[in-house]
Amino acid sequence: MLQIHDKTFEIYLHSEEIQKKVNTMAALLNEEYAGKEVVFIAVLNGAFMFASDLMKRITLPSEITFVKVSSYQGMNSTGRVDEVIGLTTSIKDKHVVLIEDIVDTGITMNKLFTLLSVEHPASLKIATLLYKPEAFQGKHAPDYVGFSIPNSFVVGYGLDYNEHGRNTEHIYQLTGSPK
Secondary structure, three states: OEEEOOEEEEEEEOHHHHHHHHHHHHHHHHHHOOOOOEEEEEEEOOOHHHHHHHHOOOOOOEEEEEEEEEEEEOOEEEEEEEEEEOOOOOOOOOEEEEEEEEEOOOHHHHHHHHHHHOOOOOEEEEEEEEEOOOOOOOOOOOOEEEEEOOOOOEEEOOEOEOOEOOOOOOEEEEOOOOO
8 A cells, every 4th residue: 555645545556567568568669660760758757767667678779858748736637738848859750759657638648749740750659658548538549558547546656646656666546446
């Protein structure tokens, strides 16, 4: 059990399961992008642990850069995306893989696709550790998914509840949520 502020969470995904998925996704990316120039763009703050573990396993010549957007307040999406830190690397004619911790409504990905498409990348795909298909309302579903999960609140391994809980090796789910 994990207590964060006024909420209690229980282990949902153990670190061993997470690392197996990271290994599998890295192998797939290495295979699919062999011989291509790739820019990985990690979405902060939540994707920092996933991006770090994934990039340790990427054997391609590649770059990584970071953008910071926000669409959550507490446990709910605000329905808008605010760009805080912008892209500083040229992605023109490069293959781009967005690294996200979780895709739920898809609002963040819609905004990022709009912003990045004007830079004319060769391709633009999404790699996410977690995906909530029940909550998804976006235009750009993830191309690479670690785990599809129910529409319940999770923390850990980079994901937070009011900025706390990011620093765990496991992913925790709000107690009483469907599994």
